[in-house]
Amino acid sequence: MWEKRMEWPLNAAAVLFLVAYAWPILQPSLGHTGRVWCEVVTWLSWAVFALDYGVRLRHAEDKRAFLKSNIFDLAIIVLPLIRQLRLLRLVTVLNVLNRNAGLSLRGRVVVYTVGATALIVFCSALAVLDAERAQPDAPITDFPDAVWWSITTITTVGYGDRYPVSGTGRVVAVGLMVAGIALLGVVTATLASWLIRRVTEADENAQAVTREHLDELTREVKALRAELAEQRAGVSPEASEPLGTARG
Amino acid sequence: MWEKRMEWPLNAAAVLFLVAYAWPILQPSLGHTGRVWCEVVTWLSWAVFALDYGVRLRHAEDKRAFLKSNIFDLAIIVLPLIRQLRLLRLVTVLNVLNRNAGLSLRGRVVVYTVGATALIVFCSALAVLDAERAQPDAPITDFPDAVWWSITTITTVGYGDRYPVSGTGRVVAVGLMVAGIALLGVVTATLASWLIRRVTEADENAQAVTREHLDELTREVKALRAELAEQRAGVSPEASEPLGTARG
Amino acid sequence: MWEKRMEWPLNAAAVLFLVAYAWPILQPSLGHTGRVWCEVVTWLSWAVFALDYGVRLRHAEDKRAFLKSNIFDLAIIVLPLIRQLRLLRLVTVLNVLNRNAGLSLRGRVVVYTVGATALIVFCSALAVLDAERAQPDAPITDFPDAVWWSITTITTVGYGDRYPVSGTGRVVAVGLMVAGIALLGVVTATLASWLIRRVTEADENAQAVTREHLDELTREVKALRAELAEQRAGVSPEASEPLGTARG
Amino acid sequence: MWEKRMEWPLNAAAVLFLVAYAWPILQPSLGHTGRVWCEVVTWLSWAVFALDYGVRLRHAEDKRAFLKSNIFDLAIIVLPLIRQLRLLRLVTVLNVLNRNAGLSLRGRVVVYTVGATALIVFCSALAVLDAERAQPDAPITDFPDAVWWSITTITTVGYGDRYPVSGTGRVVAVGLMVAGIALLGVVTATLASWLIRRVTEADENAQAVTREHLDELTREVKALRAELAEQRAGVSPEASEPLGTARG
Numbered sequence: 001m002w003e004k005r006m007e008w009p010l011n012a013a014a015v016l017f018l019v020a021y022a023w024p025i026l027q028p029s030l031g032h033t034g035r036v037w038c039e040v041v042t043w044l045s046w047a048v049f050a051l052d053y054g055v056r057l058r059h060a061e062d063k064r065a066f067l068k069s070n071i072f073d074l075a076i077i078v079l080p081l082i083r084q085l086r087l088l089r090l091v092t093v094l095n096v097l098n099r100n101a102g103l104s105l106r107g108r109v110v111v112y113t114v115g116a117t118a119l120i121v122f123c124s125a126l127a128v129l130d131a132e133r134a135q136p137d138a139p140i141t142d143f144p145d146a147v148w149w150s151i152t153t154i155t156t157v158g159y160g161d162r163y164p165v166s167g168t169g170r171v172v173a174v175g176l177m178v179a180g181i182a183l184l185g186v187v188t189a190t191l192a193s194w195l196i197r198r199v200t201e202a203d204e205n206a207q208a209v210t211r212e213h214l215d216e217l218t219r220e221v222k223a224l225r226a227e228l229a230e231q232r233a234g235v236s237p238e239a240s241e242p243l244g245t246a247r248g
Numbered sequence: 249m250w251e252k253r254m255e256w257p258l259n260a261a262a263v264l265f266l267v268a269y270a271w272p273i274l275q276p277s278l279g280h281t282g283r284v285w286c287e288v289v290t291w292l293s294w295a296v297f298a299l300d301y302g303v304r305l306r307h308a309e310d311k312r313a314f315l316k317s318n319i320f321d322l323a324i325i326v327l328p329l330i331r332q333l334r335l336l337r338l339v340t341v342l343n344v345l346n347r348n349a350g351l352s353l354r355g356r357v358v359v360y361t362v363g364a365t366a367l368i369v370f371c372s373a374l375a376v377l378d379a380e381r382a383q384p385d386a387p388i389t390d391f392p393d394a395v396w397w398s399i400t401t402i403t404t405v406g407y408g409d410r411y412p413v414s415g416t417g418r419v420v421a422v423g424l425m426v427a428g429i430a431l432l433g434v435v436t437a438t439l440a441s442w443l444i445r446r447v448t449e450a451d452e453n454a455q456a457v458t459r460e461h462l463d464e465l466t467r468e469v470k471a472l473r474a475e476l477a478e479q480r481a482g483v484s485p486e487a488s489e490p491l492g493t494a495r496g
Numbered sequence: 497m498w499e500k501r502m503e504w505p506l507n508a509a510a511v512l513f514l515v516a517y518a519w520p521i522l523q524p525s526l527g528h529t530g531r532v533w534c535e536v537v538t539w540l541s542w543a544v545f546a547l548d549y550g551v552r553l554r555h556a557e558d559k560r561a562f563l564k565s566n567i568f569d570l571a572i573i574v575l576p577l578i579r580q581l582r583l584l585r586l587v588t589v590l591n592v593l594n595r596n597a598g599l600s601l602r603g604r605v606v607v608y609t610v611g612a613t614a615l616i617v618f619c620s621a622l623a624v625l626d627a628e629r630a631q632p633d634a635p636i637t638d639f640p641d642a643v644w645w646s647i648t649t650i651t652t653v654g655y656g657d658r659y660p661v662s663g664t665g666r667v668v669a670v671g672l673m674v675a676g677i678a679l680l681g682v683v684t685a686t687l688a689s690w691l692i693r694r695v696t697e698a699d700e701n702a703q704a705v706t707r708e709h710l711d712e713l714t715r716e717v718k719a720l721r722a723e724l725a726e727q728r729a730g731v732s733p734e735a736s737e738p739l740g741t742a743r744g
Numbered sequence: 745m746w747e748k749r750m751e752w753p754l755n756a757a758a759v760l761f762l763v764a765y766a767w768p769i770l771q772p773s774l775g776h777t778g779r780v781w782c783e784v785v786t787w788l789s790w791a792v793f794a795l796d797y798g799v800r801l802r803h804a805e806d807k808r809a810f811l812k813s814n815i816f817d818l819a820i821i822v823l824p825l826i827r828q829l830r831l832l833r834l835v836t837v838l839n840v841l842n843r844n845a846g847l848s849l850r851g852r853v854v855v856y857t858v859g860a861t862a863l864i865v866f867c868s869a870l871a872v873l874d875a876e877r878a879q880p881d882a883p884i885t886d887f888p889d890a891v892w893w894s895i896t897t898i899t900t901v902g903y904g905d906r907y908p909v910s911g912t913g914r915v916v917a918v919g920l921m922v923a924g925i926a927l928l929g930v931v932t933a934t935l936a937s938w939l940i941r942r943v944t945e946a947d948e949n950a951q952a953v954t955r956e957h958l959d960e961l962t963r964e965v966k967a968l969r970a971e972l973a974e975q976r977a978g979v980s981p982e983a984s985e986p987l988g989t990a991r992g
Binding site: 144148151152155156157158159160161183184187188190191192194195196198209210213214216217220221223224227228231 | 849850853897900901902903904907911914917918921922924925926928929930932933934936937940941954955958959961962965966968969972973
Binding site: 601602605649652653654655656659663666669670673674676677678680681682684685686688689692693706707710711713714717718720721724725 | 888892895896899900901902903904905927928931932934935936938939940942953954957958960961964965967968971972
């Protein structure tokens with residue numbers, strides 16, 4: 001299978017992209033050659049994703065259906081041509097978590113939520129630092145500050161000791177806020193579904209009791225039928241055959 | 249149908265209202281003529297809504313029931329006479345989303361939530377900018393700032409780098425905060441209902457099993473009845489008719 | 497019934513308490529006589545609550561059970577002796593909403609939530625204004641500011657443009673924050689239960705189908721029994737009596 | 745049982761640890777001897793936890809399974825060797841709440857949530873005060889400020905009048921924010937499960953009705969079978985035996 005074979009190359013491309021994206025931001029003193037190399041790696045990892053998408057599209061039986069159900073993947077390929085949105089591609093690294101986890105639905109939700117939250121916080125911190133550094137009087141000036149700001153934003157705490165002032169930084173912040181609302185929703189929903197499950201186990205017991213009643217009834221009807229068959233074989237024939245002999 | 253025919257005129261009126269409301273706020277240098285035109289368009293779009301309400305009220309069989317169940321629509325017609333509340337009328341544009349979406353309940357909730365959130369953020373930014381601009385030393389002075397403030401408020405992040413200081417601006421802010429709590433609630437509830445649905449599919453399977461048991465039992469009883477009928481037709485009649493002949 | 501008769505006096509006492517509590521805070525220039533009158537009204541309304549509690553305790557058959565299940569009411573009577581906690585008594589005004597609403601569970605939750613939120617915001621604004629006014633350099637100095645701060649706190653937005661600095665003010669703030677979390681929880685839970693109800697109506701339909709199957713089965717068994725009775729009355733007697741006559 | 749016997753020593757160790765941890769932070773003027781004593785008590789309480797873990801590991805039949813399912817306990821033993829993380833050990837005091845409460849699932853969730861929230865707020869305030877005091881120009885300088893900051897953070901209000909500036913303080917803050925999201929989730933989920941339970945009681949009634957139908961059907965079938973037995977004993981035998989005598 002193509003998708004099975006591409007799992008690790010895609011993950012490697014995602015990690016390489018992440019490193020090549022983060023390096024020049026975290027080390028502003030990086031020379032021109034280093035920056036060019038990072039740019040090259042970024043484009044190569046993009047090429048891996050584009051290639052994967054192309055091959056999957058080619059293998060798809062119903063091309064139109066594939067395009068429709070993979071609209072998000074297509075966005076990940078096309079949007080990075082706009083520099084700031086390239087960052088969105090990192091979301092694909094989450095597919096690893098999604099594919100490998102042989103867990104229950106709730107377990108998968110937990111793993112996915114923790115992984116996605118960590119990745120979103122890290123990438124947003126990078127993106128906002130990149131955008132704000134150029135700004136004079138920006139409250140966010142180094143990476144620890146940026147991570148701190150990311151976390152206060154995604155948890156919707158929002159102290160206001162650090163906040164973005166550039167347009168790009170604010171767009172990243174909006175993304176983080178939306179992620180924060182989703183995070184709150186997922187945590188609550190997971191807890192609620194667990195609690196409701198525990199509380200509604202009584203319902204299932206009620207179901208089980210109903211089924212037991214039903215089984216008892218079935219046994220009763222079977223006994224009735226057996227009795228009838230016995231009566232027919234033992235009594236009625238006795239009653240009809242002797243009559244025949246009486247008649248004969 | 250009146251409601252079907254009025255769908256697009258109402259939407260057009262809503263969009264026109266939005267444009268006529270936004271223009272003088274976004275371009276403060278707009279001359280007197282422009283402002284008058286915007287005012288006229290605003291009142292015309294209001295007239296369309298009032299007309300629609302009037303016709304629907306006239307067509308309604310039970311007028312009292314119509315008034316009761318459309319109290320919100322009546323408010324939208326009457327309240328705009330107070331200038332700041334005119335803005336509330338924009339909520340009607342959401343009816344488009346509601347009417348056209350041939351989606352599942354959850355799908356409709358998602359479309360409606362995203363649409364309503366975007367519209368509320370946009371309109372609140374306009375309203376707060378309109379109210380704060382007159383204020384000396386107000387932290388919100390241009391449209392991007394107002395949108396940024398709207399989003400930090402509706403997501404309940406609240407950095408505090410921007411906040412309204414006028415009474416009207418604060419009333420708009422309170423509306424945004426309430427919308428933010430509703431937004432959080434809707435996101436969480438949608439996720440929870442999806443997760444609970446997925447987890448409780450086992451319940452439905454239990455139901456299906458119960459029904460299968462029931463069907464088996466029904467087959468058993470039908471077989472019993474058929475056997476009895478056979479016995480009656482084959483054995484008992486044989487037993488009774490010969491007796492009749494024996495008697496004859 | 498005592499409880500029925502006391503409904504309106506208790507509500508009146510609650511409103512009077514609210515007015516007598518709010519007046520000296522909202523009008524700091526109120527003279528000494530006015531303040532004494534407000535104090536008297538405050539104590540009179542407290543006496544009405546204490547009397548109501550005493551009569552209900554006397555009428556109760558199981559005094560120990562009454563004390564246990566009305567521990568909150570007792571707290572409302574005893575705690576106001578501590579000045580700041582007197583404010584807690586206002587929560588009793590919510591009993592009106594609770595008692596009068598002839599609504600569904602969800603409807604009652606909505607009415608109660610809106611009413612409680614409004615009352616909590618209003619009372620917290622009063623309490624915080626009372627506590628902060630004495631403070632030099634306090635950010636909260638007038639009633640509109642206090643209400644604005646209350647709302648930004650209960651919605652967990654927390655801009656930080658206004659915040660309490662005194663100990664009492666912060667205790668009120670903590671109460672507001674807890675109320676805010678409860679508010680978010682109630683809104684989300686109400687939405688979730690509505691959405692889950694709508695989505696799980698299919699379950700009930702499945703139940704109905706099961707019951708229909710069951711009814712069909714019951715009809716089948718009844719028909720079987722009727723047939724058997726017919727057979728017994730028509731065929732078997734015919735079969736046995738002629739035999740008797742044949743024997744005779 | 746070891747676990748039963750160790751319940752109170754462990755709780756005592758937890759409380760002693762808490763006191764020995766809090767004292768030097770709350771009283772910065774504490775002399776050298778006092779600090780040494782607190783340090784000794786801290787290590788002794790750690791030793792009690794380590795001993796308890798060791799004995800339980802020794803008694804465990806499947807050592808590998810014990811290690812796996814008590815990974816959190818092991819972390820609590822090993823991590824305190826890093827000074828700041830020692831604080832995590834306090835979470836064990838919650839086991840008391842968990843073990844003793846003979847309550848329903850929902851009741852246990854409520855007790856646990858309130859207890860854990862109070863403990864987390866108290867310990868975070870201590871930890872952040874310890875970390876921030878050394879910082880010049882830190883906004884958090886005394887214990888009431890630290891508690892106030894803890895509460896504004898865990899409720900995700902985040903005014904921004906107080907916030908940590910040191911690395912350690914920010915790590916504590918992140919823990920508080922995560923706890924805040926969990927708190928919101930637990931409150932909402934508990935409310936939702938209660939509300940859904942109340943609303944879905946109709947479902948159980950439907951179940952009960954189904955079961956009643958089923959019982960009626962069972963009675964019907966039993967009556968049928970009894971009738972058949974009667975027919976067989978009364979009519980058919982009469983029919984067959986006379987036949988036998990007729991034959992004889």
